[in-house]
Amino acid sequence: MDLLIPEVGLVVFQTIAFLLLMFLLGKFAWKPVLAAIKEREQSIDDALNKAELAKQEMARLTSQNEELMKQARADRDEILKEAKMLKDNIVNEAKTSAHTEGAKLIEKARIEIENQKKAALAELKGQVSALSLDIAERVLRSQLDDKAKQQDLVNNLLKDVELN
Amino acid sequence: MDCSHVFEFKFKRLIVVFTLFSAFLLVSLGVKAQVDSTHKASETHAETTEKKKFEIGKFALHHIADSHSWHVIGETYIGLPVILYAEGKLVTFNSSDFKHDDDAKVVVEKGGKRFVKMHEKIYLASAVANEHGQFVDLDEKHHAKNERPLDFSLTKNTCTLLISVVLLLVVFISVANSYKKRQGKSPKGLQSWLEPIILFVRDDIAKPNLGHKHERFMPYLLTVFFFIWFNNMLGLVPFLPGGANLTGNIAVTMVLAIITFGITVFNGNKHYWKHIFWMPGVPVPMKIFLMPLELIGIFTKPIALMIRLFANITAGHILVLSLICLIFVFNSIWVSAASIPFAIFIGGIELMVAFIQAFIFTILSALFIGMAVEEHH
Numbered sequence: 001m002d003l004l005i006p007e008v009g010l011v012v013f014q015t016i017a018f019l020l021l022m023f024l025l026g027k028f029a030w031k032p033v034l035a036a037i038k039e040r041e042q043s044i045d046d047a048l049n050k051a052e053l054a055k056q057e058m059a060r061l062t063s064q065n066e067e068l069m070k071q072a073r074a075d076r077d078e079i080l081k082e083a084k085m086l087k088d089n090i091v092n093e094a095k096t097s098a099h100t101e102g103a104k105l106i107e108k109a110r111i112e113i114e115n116q117k118k119a120a121l122a123e124l125k126g127q128v129s130a131l132s133l134d135i136a137e138r139v140l141r142s143q144l145d146d147k148a149k150q151q152d153l154v155n156n157l158l159k160d161v162e163l164n
Numbered sequence: 165m166d167c168s169h170v171f172e173f174k175f176k177r178l179i180v181v182f183t184l185f186s187a188f189l190l191v192s193l194g195v196k197a198q199v200d201s202t203h204k205a206s207e208t209h210a211e212t213t214e215k216k217k218f219e220i221g222k223f224a225l226h227h228i229a230d231s232h233s234w235h236v237i238g239e240t241y242i243g244l245p246v247i248l249y250a251e252g253k254l255v256t257f258n259s260s261d262f263k264h265d266d267d268a269k270v271v272v273e274k275g276g277k278r279f280v281k282m283h284e285k286i287y288l289a290s291a292v293a294n295e296h297g298q299f300v301d302l303d304e305k306h307h308a309k310n311e312r313p314l315d316f317s318l319t320k321n322t323c324t325l326l327i328s329v330v331l332l333l334v335v336f337i338s339v340a341n342s343y344k345k346r347q348g349k350s351p352k353g354l355q356s357w358l359e360p361i362i363l364f365v366r367d368d369i370a371k372p373n374l375g376h377k378h379e380r381f382m383p384y385l386l387t388v389f390f391f392i393w394f395n396n397m398l399g400l401v402p403f404l405p406g407g408a409n410l411t412g413n414i415a416v417t418m419v420l421a422i423i424t425f426g427i428t429v430f431n432g433n434k435h436y437w438k439h440i441f442w443m444p445g446v447p448v449p450m451k452i453f454l455m456p457l458e459l460i461g462i463f464t465k466p467i468a469l470m471i472r473l474f475a476n477i478t479a480g481h482i483l484v485l486s487l488i489c490l491i492f493v494f495n496s497i498w499v500s501a502a503s504i505p506f507a508i509f510i511g512g513i514e515l516m517v518a519f520i521q522a523f524i525f526t527i528l529s530a531l532f533i534g535m536a537v538e539e540h541h
Contacts, residue, residue: 003478007315011419013325014325018423019423028337030382032340032343032344034382037362040348
């Protein structure tokens with residue numbers, strides 16, 4: 001059963017070698033390796049978190065944009081509506097004002113015509129009366145000469161009047 | 165005690181690493197089979213003149229034991245330095261001075277002392293040889309009774325130990341450097357091979373057992389894991405620089421278990437000691453009854469660690485050797501048709517065992533340390 005009896009030499013060598021190995025590896029291998037792994041894991045975690053944040057930010061921005069677009073569309077519709085209303089108002093106003101203006105003008109024209117007519121009638125009346133006086137004067141004068149002649153004269157005068 | 169997490173290890177990450185290692189080592193095991201058979205062939209040939217019967221047990225035990233010389237191939241051996249401390253004096257010479265004698269028949273005289281080697285152990289030689297020409301006194305079980313000097317030789321196992329230490333340093337310091345070079349980038353090359361295993365040790369061994377305190381014990385857990393794994397693998401390589409049964413040597417596993425024991429004892433908090441000496445929540449007679457049991461438990465845990473690793477690795481080596489030896493037991497080349505494929509199959513299993521034993525040693529160490537440092541609420 002030599003196998004179960006540890007040899008002193010190997011025990012000593014193993015103890016020294018293993019402790020030395022543990023010290024050296026601990027200092028020059030495990031420490032930097034574990035630190036690097038940890039650091040990398042940390043950076044991966046950070047990157048993932050950042051990506052998640054960016055995604056959220058993105059979603060937020062998108063929804064914000066959508067909101068803005070909606071707002072803009074609503075604004076545009078509002079403006080268009082207003083503009084249309086304004087236009088209609090202006091047109092209507094123009095129409096009404098044109099109507100009233102026209103009516104005014106027509107009224108004015110009518111009054112003018114009336115006035116003119118009145119003036120013309122007055123003048124005609126004047127002329128008729130003058131003519132009548134004239135005729136009456138001439139009739140009276142020819143009556144004084146001859147009855148037939150007087151008649152002719154009146155007829156002729158009346159013809160003239162008609163020609164006039 | 166909840167142990168379920170012990171078995172929750174993620175094989176997926178490691179399956180690639182495993183496959184590649186398996187592919188490589190299955191090829192080398194085939195070579196091992198050939199090397200061993202040629203070696204054995206020459207040995208048996210020489211022995212047939214003395215005794216016909218091939219002693220399978222002796223052969224296997226010889227192969228898994230430590231040795232003062234390193235067998236390369238055929239009759240070629242590398243003599244390793246022998247360093248002895250005998251009666252206040254340091255004596256060094258090369259083991260080839262024994263001329264491959266392992267039966268205490270060749271005496272080496274150095275520094276005024278006479279040494280013989282028997283069954284890979286060095287004894288102070290007797291003045292005269294016994295009836296077999298051996299310079300030792302044997303007891304009735306044929307064991308040498310001579311005094312032994314303190315043996316600090318660079319044996320096969322010690323050399324493997326040093327090689328593996330250098331290998332581990334080179335591998336992991338280069339990995340650490342590539343982390344520095346490629347800071348913040350994804351791993352590449354050797355780094356990407358070993359990172360999953362380092363993460364496996366951290367996330368599946370250390371964290372579940374040690375919680376937030378795992379960082380303090382990571383250097384030990386990683387070192388012990390890779391030390392055991394690399395040496396298990398080196399042990400499966402049949403030729404230089406592998407072939408030594410380092411992790412199947414009780415001295416090595418004992419030292420590792422003692423370190424785990426030491427870490428457990430020195431980091432144990434007051435709850436841990438209270439649970440051992442004065443178990444809370446049970447009646448006083450039970451407390452007294454449990455005290456010696458718990459006290460024994462402190463020691464049985466590392467002893468189990470020591471025996472488990474030693475026995476598993478040694479058993480694997482013996483199994484492969486025995487299967488190869490069947491050829492010589494039956495003295496027929498046709499047996500090799502069955503025994504070599506089977507030896508290769510066992511070799512494949514040994515690759516898994518190499519990893520699993522490293523894993524088990526590490527996770528149980530983590531568990532024991534975790535029990536000692538656990539905070540009770």
